[in-house]
Each structure stands twice: as C-alpha cells, then as structure tokens.
C-alpha cells in the first residue's frame with residue numbers, strides 16, 4: 236500500500252515550497268509520487284476559483300456573495316472527485332500521494348467563516364484519512380510578509396483577521412485529529428524540510 240501525506244497551513248505558510256521538496260525527497264528514494272492540491276485543477280476547482288476565490292462578479296448571486304454553505308459544498312464536491320479519481324486509486328497502486336491542502340482546510344477556513352464545525356466534519360466524512368498531516372504553523376504577521384502583494388491592499392485588515400482565526404482553528408484541529416503534526420514554519424526552508432522528513436521517516440517506520 237502507498238502512503239498519503241497532507242500539508243496544511245494558512246496562506247503563505249510555505250505549503251507549496253515544502254510539498255515540492257518532500258516530493259523530490261521521495262523520488263530520490265525511488266518512490267513513485269503523486270503531487271496534488273486542493274482546490275484542484277479540474278472543472279470543480281475552476282468553478283471554485285470563479286465563484287469563491289475571485290470574489291468577482293460571477294461569485295455574486297442577487298447582489299450578495301455566494302453563501303458560506305454553498306462554498307463548503309463546492310469545496311466538498313471538488314474533494315469528492317479528487318478522492319475517488321486520484322487519491323484512492325494512487326494509494327491503492329502503491330504510490331506516495333502528497334496533497335497541498337485537504338479537508339482540514341475546509342474545517343479551518345469554513346469554520347472561520349462561521350459554519351458549524353460538526354456539520355463540516357460530517358460533510359467531509361467520505362474523505363479518506365491521510366497517514367500524516369503536516370501543519371505548517373507560523374504567526375499571521377510573518378505569512379503576510381511572505382505573500383505581500385498577493386492580496387488586495389484595501390482588504391488587508393479583513394484578511395489578517397480571517398487568517399488569525401484560521402491559524403487558531405488549525406491549532407484546535409491538531410488537538411482533535413491525532414494525524415496532525417505541528418511544524419514550526421518560522422524556520423528556514425531547509426530546517427522545515429528536515430523536520431518534515433523526520434516525521435515522515437517515523438511514519439514510514441511504523442508501516
């Protein structure tokens with residue numbers, strides 16, 4: 236059987252940097268790796284980018300932003316396709332699946348938007364549990380410095396507040412889901428990579 240590893244964290248925590256390094260580490264060891272992410276690049280992911288993430292005209296229904304419930308359902312639909320078409324078959328084929336975000340993102344973000352955590356957990360119950368979830372944790376101030384320019388300046392304060400809530404939510408989720416391991420993401424790219432590798436080796440050893 237393969238292995239399923241997820242990297243989570245607030246925007247700018249270093250997820251895409253670290254998922255790439257981890258994929259290379261596995262490949263050097265001769266493993267077949269599937270590097271993936273959520274929202275996906277499928278039609279569902281594109282729909283999310285259009286209706287949720289752009290905040291543009293198309294995401295507006297009757298003058299208001301689409302509801303948080305509809306948002307959660309779109310992320311879950313994208314994930315359902317992701318799990319059944321890519322994640323499950325790849326694990327069954329003995330591959331190493333590494334995903335940049337998974338259902339923990341829905342719990343952290345949609346909970347921060349005011350939705351009920353238990354409803355979100357139920358909604359995502361179809362999603363196979365990963366062997367290991369790396370939570371890249373760092374203060375919002377630091378992540379905002381790293382992605383300076385990615386966000387719209389006028390909404391800066393609102394974004395900071397949401398990210399703070401999301402960070403707190405992730406830390407609360409780490410107490411509830413034993414597969415989540417917290418890694419200090421304030422360190423250098425190399426040190427963080429080494430911490431992740433140590434956790435992965437520990438997990439591989441258990442298998």
Ligand SMILES: Nc1ncnc2c1ncn2[C@@H]1O[C@H](COP(=O)(O)OP(=O)(O)O)[C@@H](O)[C@H]1O
Nearest residue numbers: 245246247248249250251252253381422423424
């Ligand atoms: N440990 C680190 N220290 C400083 N900057 C980093 C670190 N890791 C990543 N970065 C930089 O911070 C930015 C956000 O990183 P990225 O991997 O894209 O984060 P995410 O995928 O979580 O949004 C990028 O410009 C990246 O080069």
Ligand SMILES: Cc1cn([C@H]2C[C@H](O)[C@@H](COP(=O)(O)OP(=O)(O)O)O2)c(=O)[nH]c1=O
Nearest residue numbers: 246247273274310336337338340341344345
């Ligand atoms: C997967 C997922 C992502 N999101 C959010 C988190 C990010 O702000 C955004 C992902 O957009 P993305 O364009 O991948 O950006 P990033 O590099 O910041 O990860 O969608 C949710 O709110 N719920 C989810 O279930």
